[in-house]
Amino acid sequence: MNKAFVKESDHDEDDDDLHGAPPIPKGSKNYITPAGYQRIKQELLHLIDEERPEVVKVVHWAASNGDRSENGDYIYGKKRLREIDRRIRFLTKRMDLAEVVDPSVHHGSDQVFFGATVTYAKQDGEEHTITIVGIDEFDPLKGKVSWISPIARTLTKAREGDTVVLHTPTGVEDLDILEVSYPAPGE
Structure with a gap:
């Protein structure tokens, strides 16, 4: 079977498992200091506004070169986009659950x-x-x-x-x- 039709993974990784981040205990709130919330927000904005658009440009350029099956820029770029998107989902969830405590x-x-x-x-x-x-x-x-x-x-x-x-x-x-x-x- 052509690799283009095979999923890299049959299941999405649980976003809470990213980077070894501990899960929020069931029934608990995600308490965070204002400085911690600001750091998460800055990382999220950096991923959305800067890093992801740059990787999309590289993937677009690599895709325009033709054969994608052995195109390292394309393959790595798509993998990096999945990582960025997973991190964006994780940060968005954490911010939605966050309760800022000063x-x-x-x-x-x-x-x-x-x-x-x-x-x-x-x-x-x-x-x-x-x-x-x-x-x-x-x-x-x-x-x-x-x-x-x-x-x-x-x-x-x-x-x-x-x-x-x-x-x-x-x-x-x-x-x-x-x-x-x-x-x-x-x-």
Whole structure:
């Protein structure tokens, strides 16, 4: 059978599986900070306004060269268009489900909520600072953890000076909350 008539995949990939993005828990909202929402919006606009039109031009040019079966520009371009379209669908879904929460409304509070930057100490005295952000914003290397992560769920609603118990696969650990902060309004 000619390859032109064979589907690359019999099923569409679930858009939530893109780039290892974690799914939004059933019945939960997709909380996100204003900065995180803006980053998603900028990526979406870049894909729609810049990257996709450029790839469409390349595919159009490659298609005009005749035989498409061994035309690398055409084959790669079509594949890239599918990737871009999948990412656009994913970002659009995430933005539709997003509930923007401005953490600056808690500025001055010592209680942990979404958007808080929390410094805590482990039992051995080792200190860590994390910021609780949306599912689409987490970046452990920069100290940003998702609000659905075990550490964030453990810290939520606690206050400066509290000791909370974190249950991990390696056991139970006490964490002393040293500092809670939020960005000032307008930051």
